[in-house]
Amino acid sequence: MGPAGSGKSTYCQTLMQHCEAAKRRVHLVNLDPAAERFEYPPTVDIRDLITLEDVMEELGYGPNGGLIYCFEFLMENLDWLEEQLGDYEDDYLIFDCPGQIELYTHIPIMRQIAQLLQQWNFQVVGVYCLESQFVEDTSKYFAGVMSATSAMSMLEIPHINVMTKMDLLSEDIKENMDRYFDPDPLLLADDATKSTGERFKDLNLAIAHLIDEFSMVSFLPLNIKDEDSVAYILSHADNAIQWGEDQEPKEPNDEAEDPSDE
Numbered sequence: 014m015g016p017a018g019s020g021k022s023t024y025c026q027t028l029m030q031h032c033e034a035a036k037r038r039v040h041l042v043n044l045d046p047a048a049e050r051f052e053y054p055p056t057v058d059i060r061d062l063i064t065l066e067d068v069m070e071e072l073g074y075g076p077n078g079g080l081i082y083c084f085e086f087l088m089e090n091l092d093w094l095e096e097q098l099g100d101y102e103d104d105y106l107i108f109d110c111p112g113q114i115e116l117y118t119h120i121p122i123m124r125q126i127a128q129l130l131q132q133w134n135f136q137v138v139g140v141y142c143l144e145s146q147f148v149e150d151t152s153k154y155f156a157g158v159m160s161a162t163s164a165m166s167m168l169e170i171p172h173i174n175v176m177t178k179m180d181l182l183s184e185d186i187k188e189n190m191d192r193y194f195d196p197d198p199l200l201l202a203d204d205a206t207k208s209t210g211e212r213f214k215d216l217n218l219a220i221a222h223l224i225d226e227f228s229m230v231s232f233l234p235l236n237i238k239d240e241d242s243v244a245y246i247l248s249h250a251d252n253a254i255q256w257g258e259d260q261e262p263k264e265p266n267d268e269a270e271d272p273s274d275e
Protein backbone atom coordinates (compact mmCIF):
# COMPACT_ATOMS: atom_id res chain seq x y z
CA MET A 14 0.00 0.00 0.00
CA GLY A 15 0.96 3.62 -0.12
CA PRO A 16 0.27 6.88 -1.93
CA ALA A 17 0.27 7.12 -5.73
CA GLY A 18 3.72 6.68 -7.22
CA SER A 19 5.32 5.75 -3.89
CA GLY A 20 6.94 2.65 -5.44
CA LYS A 21 4.43 -0.08 -4.54
CA SER A 22 4.60 -1.89 -7.87
CA THR A 23 8.38 -1.56 -7.94
CA TYR A 24 8.51 -3.01 -4.42
CA CYS A 25 6.40 -5.97 -5.57
CA GLN A 26 8.55 -6.56 -8.64
CA THR A 27 11.76 -6.29 -6.63
CA LEU A 28 10.49 -8.79 -4.10
CA MET A 29 9.32 -11.17 -6.82
CA GLN A 30 12.77 -11.11 -8.35
CA HIS A 31 14.47 -11.56 -5.01
CA CYS A 32 12.26 -14.49 -3.98
CA GLU A 33 12.63 -16.21 -7.32
CA ALA A 34 16.41 -15.99 -7.08
CA ALA A 35 16.14 -17.48 -3.58
CA LYS A 36 13.95 -20.29 -4.99
CA ARG A 37 11.02 -19.30 -2.90
CA ARG A 38 7.55 -19.86 -4.29
CA VAL A 39 5.96 -16.51 -4.70
CA HIS A 40 3.02 -15.10 -6.64
CA LEU A 41 1.94 -11.62 -7.52
CA VAL A 42 -1.69 -10.66 -6.96
CA ASN A 43 -2.69 -7.47 -8.70
CA LEU A 44 -5.50 -5.56 -6.99
CA ASP A 45 -5.08 -2.43 -9.09
CA PRO A 46 -7.82 -2.38 -11.75
CA ALA A 47 -5.98 0.46 -13.50
CA ALA A 48 -2.56 -1.19 -13.64
CA GLU A 49 -0.96 -1.05 -17.05
CA ARG A 50 1.99 -3.35 -17.26
CA PHE A 51 3.99 -5.73 -15.12
CA GLU A 52 7.47 -7.11 -15.55
CA TYR A 53 6.29 -10.21 -13.69
CA PRO A 54 2.80 -11.02 -14.87
CA PRO A 55 0.39 -11.37 -11.95
CA THR A 56 -0.87 -14.86 -11.12
CA VAL A 57 -4.16 -13.42 -9.89
CA ASP A 58 -5.36 -10.21 -11.46
CA ILE A 59 -8.40 -8.10 -10.59
CA ARG A 60 -8.36 -6.97 -14.23
CA ASP A 61 -9.63 -10.43 -15.17
CA LEU A 62 -12.73 -9.55 -13.16
CA ILE A 63 -13.07 -5.86 -13.88
CA THR A 64 -10.96 -3.02 -15.27
CA LEU A 65 -11.11 0.66 -14.45
CA GLU A 66 -11.10 1.50 -18.13
CA ASP A 67 -14.32 -0.43 -18.74
CA VAL A 68 -16.02 1.08 -15.70
CA MET A 69 -15.12 4.60 -16.77
CA GLU A 70 -16.18 3.99 -20.33
CA GLU A 71 -19.39 2.10 -19.71
CA LEU A 72 -20.64 3.73 -16.53
CA GLY A 73 -19.24 7.21 -17.02
CA TYR A 74 -17.36 7.32 -13.70
CA GLY A 75 -14.19 9.33 -13.15
CA PRO A 76 -11.00 7.55 -12.09
CA ASN A 77 -11.56 7.70 -8.32
CA GLY A 78 -15.27 6.88 -8.31
CA GLY A 79 -14.51 4.18 -10.85
CA LEU A 80 -11.90 2.64 -8.57
CA ILE A 81 -14.35 2.51 -5.66
CA TYR A 82 -16.87 0.90 -8.01
CA CYS A 83 -14.30 -1.74 -8.99
CA PHE A 84 -13.68 -2.60 -5.33
CA GLU A 85 -17.39 -2.72 -4.56
CA PHE A 86 -17.74 -5.06 -7.49
CA LEU A 87 -14.89 -7.19 -6.12
CA MET A 88 -16.64 -7.33 -2.73
CA GLU A 89 -19.77 -8.60 -4.47
CA ASN A 90 -17.72 -11.26 -6.23
CA LEU A 91 -15.65 -12.63 -3.39
CA ASP A 92 -16.19 -16.18 -4.62
CA TRP A 93 -14.05 -15.20 -7.58
CA LEU A 94 -11.21 -14.02 -5.34
CA GLU A 95 -11.45 -17.02 -3.04
CA GLU A 96 -11.34 -19.38 -5.99
CA GLN A 97 -8.40 -17.57 -7.56
CA LEU A 98 -6.39 -17.66 -4.34
CA GLY A 99 -7.43 -21.19 -3.42
CA ASP A 100 -4.57 -22.89 -5.24
CA TYR A 101 -1.89 -20.94 -3.45
CA GLU A 102 -2.72 -21.45 0.18
CA ASP A 103 0.80 -22.57 1.08
CA ASP A 104 2.60 -19.95 -0.95
CA TYR A 105 3.79 -16.43 -0.46
CA LEU A 106 1.51 -13.92 -2.15
CA ILE A 107 2.39 -10.31 -2.77
CA PHE A 108 -0.59 -8.02 -3.32
CA ASP A 109 -0.03 -4.89 -5.34
CA CYS A 110 -2.68 -2.35 -4.37
CA PRO A 111 -3.83 0.91 -5.94
CA GLY A 112 -2.45 4.26 -4.80
CA GLN A 113 -5.74 5.92 -3.87
CA ILE A 114 -5.22 6.59 -0.22
CA GLU A 115 -8.94 6.59 0.56
CA LEU A 116 -8.99 2.82 0.11
CA TYR A 117 -6.93 2.47 3.28
CA THR A 118 -7.93 5.46 5.31
CA HIS A 119 -11.50 6.50 4.50
CA ILE A 120 -13.48 3.45 3.55
CA PRO A 121 -13.17 0.01 5.10
CA ILE A 122 -12.64 -1.96 1.88
CA MET A 123 -8.98 -2.87 2.42
CA ARG A 124 -9.77 -3.80 6.01
CA GLN A 125 -12.50 -6.14 4.79
CA ILE A 126 -10.12 -7.71 2.29
CA ALA A 127 -7.45 -8.17 4.98
CA GLN A 128 -10.03 -9.76 7.29
CA LEU A 129 -11.22 -12.09 4.56
CA LEU A 130 -7.68 -13.22 3.79
CA GLN A 131 -7.27 -14.06 7.45
CA GLN A 132 -10.54 -15.99 7.44
CA TRP A 133 -9.18 -17.94 4.50
CA ASN A 134 -6.19 -18.81 6.69
CA PHE A 135 -3.63 -16.51 5.13
CA GLN A 136 -1.26 -14.72 7.45
CA VAL A 137 -1.22 -11.10 6.44
CA VAL A 138 1.24 -8.26 6.84
CA GLY A 139 0.56 -4.76 5.55
CA VAL A 140 3.49 -3.04 3.85
CA TYR A 141 3.13 0.70 3.53
CA CYS A 142 5.45 2.47 1.08
CA LEU A 143 6.47 6.08 1.49
CA GLU A 144 8.93 7.85 -0.79
CA SER A 145 12.21 8.86 0.79
CA GLN A 146 11.98 12.17 -1.11
CA PHE A 147 9.39 13.16 1.48
CA VAL A 148 12.13 13.77 4.00
CA GLU A 149 13.29 16.80 2.07
CA ASP A 150 10.30 18.63 3.46
CA THR A 151 9.42 17.73 7.04
CA SER A 152 5.81 18.80 6.70
CA LYS A 153 5.41 16.37 3.80
CA TYR A 154 7.09 13.73 5.90
CA PHE A 155 4.60 14.41 8.71
CA ALA A 156 1.73 14.00 6.27
CA GLY A 157 3.23 10.69 5.14
CA VAL A 158 3.69 9.47 8.70
CA MET A 159 0.09 10.33 9.48
CA SER A 160 -1.27 8.54 6.43
CA ALA A 161 0.82 5.47 7.36
CA THR A 162 -0.50 5.64 10.93
CA SER A 163 -4.02 6.00 9.65
CA ALA A 164 -3.71 2.95 7.39
CA MET A 165 -2.12 0.98 10.21
CA SER A 166 -4.92 1.70 12.67
CA MET A 167 -7.61 1.21 10.05
CA LEU A 168 -6.37 -2.17 8.84
CA GLU A 169 -5.61 -3.78 12.19
CA ILE A 170 -3.05 -6.23 10.79
CA PRO A 171 0.69 -6.55 11.44
CA HIS A 172 2.26 -3.67 9.59
CA ILE A 173 5.62 -2.44 8.37
CA ASN A 174 6.50 0.89 6.82
CA VAL A 175 9.02 1.00 4.01
CA MET A 176 10.89 4.08 2.86
CA THR A 177 11.30 3.54 -0.86
CA LYS A 178 13.62 5.00 -3.51
CA MET A 179 16.61 5.22 -1.19
CA ASP A 180 18.88 4.94 -4.25
CA LEU A 181 17.75 8.40 -5.30
CA LEU A 182 19.00 10.16 -2.18
CA SER A 183 22.35 11.90 -2.06
CA GLU A 184 24.98 10.52 0.33
CA ASP A 185 24.64 13.61 2.58
CA ILE A 186 20.97 13.10 3.07
CA LYS A 187 21.37 9.35 3.58
CA GLU A 188 23.71 9.96 6.47
CA ASN A 189 21.07 11.98 8.27
CA MET A 190 18.22 9.59 7.67
CA ASP A 191 18.12 7.88 11.05
CA ARG A 192 15.98 10.62 12.50
CA TYR A 193 13.36 9.79 9.87
CA PHE A 194 13.51 6.02 10.18
CA ASP A 195 12.77 6.11 13.84
CA PRO A 196 11.32 9.55 14.18
CA ASP A 197 11.62 11.79 17.16
CA PRO A 198 8.59 13.88 16.26
CA LEU A 199 9.32 16.65 18.70
CA LEU A 200 12.69 17.32 17.11
CA LEU A 201 11.14 17.13 13.67
CA ALA A 202 8.44 19.61 14.67
CA ASP A 203 11.17 22.26 14.79
CA ASP A 204 12.20 21.36 11.24
CA ALA A 205 8.61 21.49 10.09
CA THR A 206 8.21 24.94 11.58
CA LYS A 207 11.23 26.09 9.61
CA SER A 208 9.43 25.20 6.42
CA THR A 209 5.89 26.21 7.38
CA GLY A 210 6.82 29.36 9.30
CA GLU A 211 6.11 30.31 12.94
CA ARG A 212 2.44 30.70 12.26
CA PHE A 213 2.00 26.91 12.24
CA LYS A 214 4.32 26.18 15.13
CA ASP A 215 1.55 25.12 17.53
CA LEU A 216 -0.09 22.96 14.90
CA ASN A 217 3.23 21.27 14.08
CA LEU A 218 3.81 20.60 17.75
CA ALA A 219 0.30 19.21 18.20
CA ILE A 220 0.82 16.83 15.26
CA ALA A 221 4.24 15.87 16.60
CA HIS A 222 2.67 15.01 19.97
CA LEU A 223 0.03 12.92 18.24
CA ILE A 224 2.67 10.96 16.31
CA ASP A 225 4.71 10.63 19.49
CA GLU A 226 1.75 9.25 21.45
CA PHE A 227 1.17 6.55 18.88
CA SER A 228 4.94 5.91 18.86
CA MET A 229 4.34 3.07 16.45
CA VAL A 230 5.78 4.56 13.32
CA SER A 231 9.20 3.58 12.12
CA PHE A 232 10.49 3.02 8.60
CA LEU A 233 12.70 0.40 6.99
CA PRO A 234 14.84 1.79 4.18
CA LEU A 235 14.55 0.07 0.79
CA ASN A 236 17.23 0.43 -1.84
CA ILE A 237 16.12 -1.77 -4.73
CA LYS A 238 19.67 -1.85 -6.06
CA ASP A 239 20.99 -3.46 -2.89
CA GLU A 240 20.08 -7.13 -2.33
CA ASP A 241 20.82 -6.86 1.39
CA SER A 242 18.32 -4.07 1.72
CA VAL A 243 15.64 -6.14 -0.05
CA ALA A 244 16.46 -9.15 2.14
CA TYR A 245 16.19 -6.97 5.23
CA ILE A 246 12.67 -5.82 4.35
CA LEU A 247 11.63 -9.36 3.51
CA SER A 248 12.95 -10.65 6.82
CA HIS A 249 10.80 -8.10 8.66
CA ALA A 250 7.74 -9.08 6.64
CA ASP A 251 8.50 -12.77 7.28
CA ASN A 252 8.85 -12.12 10.94
CA ALA A 253 5.51 -10.36 11.09
CA ILE A 254 3.70 -13.34 9.59
CA GLN A 255 5.97 -15.96 11.17
CA TRP A 256 6.79 -17.23 7.72
CA GLY A 257 9.02 -20.25 7.58
CA GLU A 258 8.12 -21.68 10.97
CA ASP A 259 6.09 -24.49 9.53
CA GLN A 260 7.20 -24.31 5.93
CA GLU A 261 8.59 -27.22 3.99
CA PRO A 262 11.30 -26.27 1.50
CA LYS A 263 9.94 -26.46 -2.04
CA GLU A 264 11.23 -26.02 -5.52
CA PRO A 265 9.59 -23.18 -7.42
CA ASN A 266 6.64 -24.39 -9.47
CA ASP A 267 6.80 -27.91 -8.06
CA GLU A 268 4.04 -30.07 -9.32
CA ALA A 269 1.68 -31.62 -6.79
CA GLU A 270 3.57 -34.06 -4.64
CA ASP A 271 3.87 -37.57 -5.94
CA PRO A 272 2.62 -39.88 -3.18
CA SER A 273 4.97 -42.70 -4.29
CA ASP A 274 7.93 -40.38 -3.87
CA GLU A 275 9.03 -40.55 -0.26
Ligand SMILES: Nc1nc2c(ncn2[C@@H]2O[C@H](COP(=O)(O)OP(=O)(O)OP(=O)(O)O)[C@@H](O)[C@H]2O)c(=O)[nH]1
Nearest residue numbers: 016017018019020021022023111112177178179237
Ligand atom coordinates in the same frame (compact mmCIF):
# COMPACT_ATOMS: atom_id res chain seq x y z
N1 LIG B 1 15.14 5.03 -8.70
C1 LIG B 1 14.05 4.45 -8.22
N2 LIG B 1 12.86 4.67 -8.82
C2 LIG B 1 11.78 4.07 -8.31
C3 LIG B 1 11.83 3.23 -7.16
N3 LIG B 1 10.58 2.80 -6.88
C4 LIG B 1 9.80 3.33 -7.82
N4 LIG B 1 10.49 4.10 -8.69
C5 LIG B 1 9.95 4.83 -9.85
O1 LIG B 1 8.86 5.62 -9.40
C6 LIG B 1 7.77 5.57 -10.32
C7 LIG B 1 6.53 5.03 -9.65
O2 LIG B 1 6.81 3.72 -9.20
P1 LIG B 1 5.70 2.60 -9.09
O3 LIG B 1 6.36 1.41 -8.51
O4 LIG B 1 4.93 2.45 -10.33
O5 LIG B 1 4.76 3.28 -7.98
P2 LIG B 1 3.31 2.82 -7.50
O6 LIG B 1 3.26 3.15 -6.05
O7 LIG B 1 3.05 1.41 -7.89
O8 LIG B 1 2.39 3.80 -8.32
P3 LIG B 1 0.80 3.71 -8.55
O9 LIG B 1 0.45 2.26 -8.72
O10 LIG B 1 0.58 4.54 -9.77
O11 LIG B 1 0.20 4.31 -7.32
C8 LIG B 1 8.24 4.70 -11.48
O12 LIG B 1 8.74 5.55 -12.48
C9 LIG B 1 9.36 3.88 -10.88
O13 LIG B 1 10.32 3.50 -11.83
C10 LIG B 1 13.12 3.05 -6.52
O14 LIG B 1 13.28 2.37 -5.50
N5 LIG B 1 14.17 3.68 -7.10
Ligand SMILES: [Mg+2]
Nearest residue numbers: 021022045110
Ligand atom coordinates in the same frame (compact mmCIF):
# COMPACT_ATOMS: atom_id res chain seq x y z
MG1 LIG C 1 1.46 0.54 -8.99
